[in-house]
Amino acid sequence: MVSTLCRSPPPQPCSLLCSTLFIFFFFFAAGDSGAAALDTQATYLAKMKEQFPGPGMSRWDFTSSPAPDYCRFPGVACDHGGNVTGIDVTSWRLVGRLPPGVCAALPALRELRMAYNDLRGGFPAGLLNCTYLEVLNASYSGVSGAVPDLSRLRALRVLDLSDNLFTGAFPTSIANLTALEVVNFNENPGFDIWRPPETFTAMARVRVLILSTTSMRGAIPPWFGNMTSLTDLELSGNFLTGRIPASLARLTRLEFLELYYNELEGEVPAGLGNLTRLTDIDLSENRLTGGIPDALCALPELRVLQMYTNRLTGPIPAALGNSTQLRILSVYRNLLTGGIPADLGRYSDLNVIEVSENLLTGPLPPHACAHGKLQYILVLSNLLTGPIPPAYAACAPLLRFRVSSNHLEGDVPPGVFGLPHASIVDLSYNHLTGPVPSAVAGAANLTSLFASNNRISGELPPEIAAAAGLVKIDLSNNAMAGAIPATLGKLAKLNQLSLQGNRLNGSIPETLAGLRSLNVLNLSYNALSGGIPESLCTLLPNSLDFSNNNLSGPVPAPLIKEGLLESVAGNPGLCVAFRLENLTDPAPALPLCPGSGPGGLRRGMLAGGNVWAVVAVCALACATAALVLARRWVVRARQDAEHDGGAAATSPASSCRSYDVTSFHKLSFDQHEILEALIDKNIVGHGGSGTVYKIELSSGELVAVKKLWVKKLSWLGDRELRTEVETLGSIRHKNIVKLYCCYSGAHSNLLVYEYMPNGNLWEALHGSGCFPLLLDWLTRHRVAMGVAQGLAYLHHDLLFPIVHRDIKSSNILLDADLEPKVADFGIAKVLQSRSASSLDASTTTIAGTYGYLAPEYAYSSKATTKCDVYSFGVVLMELATGRKPIEPEFGDTRDIVHWVSGKVAAGAEAEALDKRLLAWSPSPYKEAMVQALRVAVRCTCSVPSLRPTMADVVQMLAEAAPPAGRTPKDNKLDDSSIKDKDPKAAAAPSPPP
Incomplete structure (x- = not known):
């Protein structure tokens, strides 16, 4: 009985058929549903392309047959079933809105990366339904408005909404997203003033918490010390006050601590020395006092220590000299005393020393470049003494060597002047001795050589001209002697040449007239002799100073005309070739040159038998002027006649006949193509002098055409045209807009420029x-x-x-x-x-x-x-x-x-x-x-x-x-991109920048 009840009845033919049909239709329906799902995904991606027009989305090609394989589209990731799991359109410069329904259309979506775009319409509300989304990156995308409640995004591990334009309340709802590992709201200053709630401690998995520049105010909550999973805590650029809480010492996994640009005060907690994994700490630009903790400087992994612009006192801990990891030391603009650790750089690949504007004493650290990685030595404005270590001369990677405004002494190691990669060598305001060596020829990258107010002696070597990139040379107020090398005239980029206050002798080289970029030439207070070369007047109107030398002979007339007699004062042998009148104090009184009388140079010319030559030149000039005026009168009369007679061109052919063409580049178009396109739909702007057109040529090239109207009773239009044509037609520079040609006509003038697609x-x-x-x-x-x-x-x-x-x-x-x-x-x-x-x-x-x-x-x-x-x-x-x-x-x-x-x-x-x-x-x-x-x-x-x-x-x-092409965090991890933050660079008055 039991066996009968439990045994299944044998299958009947009809029942077997129904089962077979059921299974068939089930799989058919399932297959149809899967196809429909794939079609929905393709439809949504096509909608995305439609909502974000532009070159970025041109990579998605929906025209292929029989159906586009969107899983092969750039930026699209799929699983084995063809379901879209990720979209990455970072830096595609998209402009538009994310279409609604993203999560319904792409149910398998796990990662959405849309950074560096322009997302319109505020935070995409449809994303709130993406309960399976794990990564959302919409940084640098101009998202504005409020951030909604994010509590529904339970699977989210990475949330990066940095560098946007959010306003309203900070979304503290992120505390409900307990799966979060990375939170980045960096640089959203539009948030209302807020304080982080203690509920943030519920994010037990969070490793990276970046809340810099988010309008956070008040003290740093001590409960941050309970978020022990943190490896990166960044609260910079806010309005934080009070002390750095000692509880942060409990963050034993912390690698990065960034608290710069706040209003923090008090001492740096010594307990931070317990953070054995710490590699980067930046407490700069605060109001911190007290000393730099020894234990912090002894951390085994410390690579970057930045505490510049505070009120720190005491010494730089000697423990930094024992570090095997230190790359960057930046503590400038404090009140630090004592010496720079003697072993600094001896055991590590030190890259940057920035200790300027302190009260440091003692010598420079001799082993700073022991590992050959040092790029920046910036120790300006301290009380350092002793010589420049000889090893510095062999430190080839150095980019900036600035030791000015100290009490350094001894001969400058010759190799310092010839550092192959240094752009600035600044030795000014010390007690340094020795010559400028011929090794300066090896300074291939040198732009600024500053060694003023020292005791530099010897002659300036001719080999200095091999440092062809020099822009500034200031060797003033030293004890240099000998002649000024004529080779200086080869320094085509030289902007400043200051050699005053030395013992230079000999004549002024005429080759200096070739320094077309020169703005300052100061040769005063030397022992130069001979005359002032007339050719140097081509350097005017720049600053020229030849005063207080032993120069003799006539003062070049252009110097007199420009009222620059003070620049030649103190040279008893100088004279003028004609009597000077109406001079005001303190202009020097200069005698007439021998043989000169009241008529000056003019009398000399006539007395020399050149009277007929002068007459001939004057006659030729008058004749030329008359011809030019006559031609202009004829052309103007012809244009006026055409205008009065209704000769204004109305067809392309007649228009072309009324225009004269002046081209400045090889042209790929003719007049017809330009003139026929001067229609209303191509107008892109109006100015005070005419209308601007955007014209697409048959070649596909775009040009801009400025149409300037000729006013019959005013020469303004002609003057503007003439000025612009003469200016742009004669210059060539990559940062000056290119003028292709000019069409000059009776009623209008046309200037054809290269077209700038990104506006102004x-x-x-x-x-x-x-x-x-x-x-x-x-x-x-x-x-x-x-x-x-x-x-x-x-x-x-x-x-x-x-x-x-x-x-x-x-x-x-x-x-x-x-x-x-x-x-x-x-x-x-x-x-x-x-x-x-x-x-x-x-x-x-x-x-x-x-x-x-x-x-x-x-x-x-x-x-x-x-x-x-x-x-x-x-x-x-x-x-x-x-x-x-x-x-x-x-x-x-x-x-x-x-x-x-x-x-x-x-x-x-x-x-x-x-x-x-x-x-x-x-x-x-x-x-x-x-x-x-x-x-x-x-x-x-x-x-x-x-x-x-x-x-x-x-x-x-x-x-x-x-630093180019880097993120701020990259720059913390890679020393090679650190930039010179020299505070003296923009301070005035101070030693040369």
Whole structure:
């Protein structure tokens, strides 16, 4: 009975058939569902491409047949079943919104990486349904608005929303995401003021917690010491006050501790010396007092110790000399005393020593370069004594060697002058002796050689010309003798040559006239003899000083004309070839040269029998002028007749006949193609002088055409055209917009330029759209450097300097690679030779733009290169602060210059920096931004003579260059990218930067 009940009945034919059909339809339905799921994924990815138009998504090709294999698309990862598990479109420069329903369409999605894009519409709400999402990275993507409650993302391990534009309350709901291992909200200054809640300790797995620049305020909560899984804690750039809690000593796994740029005070907890895994600690830019703990410096893994700009006292612990791991020591701008540890660098691959602006005594550490990795020695402004260690001369990797303003003595090791990679060798303001050796020829990368105010002797070697990159030489106030080498004239980049206060003799080499980039030439207070070469006057209007020598003979007329007699004072043998009148004190009284009378040079010429030659030259000049005026009258009359007779061209053919073409480059187009495209739909802008068109040529190339109207009763249009054509047609520089050709006609003039697809810098910085997200500090610094190099070319590298007179961010164009090009020379002034016009020649109107105008130009109407320097300084402030030149916040009578200068004067430069960029550049970048801001302040000095030249600016920006292509954390881990943060670089007055 039991067996009968338990035994299954035999299968019947109908029942077997039904089962077979059921299984068939089940698998068929399942297969159909899987296909539908795959179709849904393809549909969603296609929707993503539609929502993010642009070149980035062109990599996803949906046109292939029979069906696109999206699992092979760049940035798409799938499992074996064809389900999308990851999307990575980092740095694709996408602009748009993430389509809704991402989690429903891609149920297997585990990783979504969309960093370095422009995500519109705030935080994508659809992501809140992705309960299986493990990695979300939307950093540097311009996401704005509030961050919603994230509690539903239970599987999330990595959350990176750094460098965005969030506002409102900080999302403390992350405390509910107990699977989190990495949390990064770095550089979101728009959050409301907040304090981290103790519920954060529920994130028991979190290893990396980066909350820098998130408007956190108050004391550092001591319960952070309970988050014992932390390996990286970064709270920099906030408003944290009080002491560093001793409880942080319980974070025994900690490797990185970043608390810089806060308002912390008190002593550094000695307990931090218990963090045996610590490799990087940065407590810089606070108000810390007391000493540097010995135990901290004895940590076995410590690689980076940065505590600069505090109020620390006491010695640098000797334990650092025993370290086998130390790479970077940066404790400048404190009150440290005692000596630099003698064994510093003896056992480790030391890369950076920055101890400037302290009260340190004793000698330089002799073993600093024992492992051949040292790149930076920065010990300026201390009380160091003794000689420069001979081993430093063999330290080939050195990039910056700066020991100025100490009490060092003894001969400088010859190899120091010839360090092959050093860009700056600064020995100034010491008691050093010995000569400048011929080994200086090996300094292939040297741009600045400073050794002023020492006891350097011997002759300046001719081999110095082999250091072809030299921009500045300052050997003033030493005991050098002998002749000035003629080879100095080969230093094409030389901007400053200061040799005053020595014992140099012999004549002034005429070869110095070849230094076309020179701005300062000071040979005063020497024993030079002979005459002043007339050829040196080609260096005017730059600073020339030949005073207090033994020079003789006539003073070159251009020096007299420019009122530079003070620059030749103290040379009893000098004379003038004609009587000087109306001189004012303290100009020296110079005698007439022998044979000169009241008629001066003119009388000499006539008395010499050259009267007929002078008459012939005058006659030729008059005839030439008459021909030019006659031709201009005929052309103008013909154009007026055509205009009055209705000859204005209305067809392409007649238009072409009415235009004369002047080309400056090989052209790939003709007049017809340009003229036929001058239609309304191609207009991209209007200016005060005409209309701008964007034209696509048949070749696919884009050009910009500026159409300037000719006004019958005004020569303004012609003057603007002539100025721009003469200026742009004669110059070639990668950072100056290229002018292809000019069409000159009866009713309009056309200038055809290369087209700049990324618009202008004003739009990029202040306009709407994605540009503010793309212009990180690396890009902004590159823009600043490019503009500076372009202006330096205009000011220093041409036969006649050019003052642009309207430098502003809207006149700086950006090409496809975001490289800058200076444009709009319509009001530029080409400075002719000094015999024809003056550098400070007055103009009849004030050109330029309010907010960028130098103060002296506004009241004197005189255009000088220093006006451009001032305007560039304003642009540099825009780049560093992200603000416009005039904003209501600055007050009724204040502008960005006064606002930034006030911040810098108060030591609060960081408050002025663009908050959107601070997290992009927290550790070396932030310092580089501050240095750039200091350069901008120097450029906008109210006294023109105190502003640097553009050649100087290029040098200073090069020194302030941020490490390229690195993240802040990378820079902490790789010493090779650390940048010189020399506080003296922008301080004034101080030894040369």
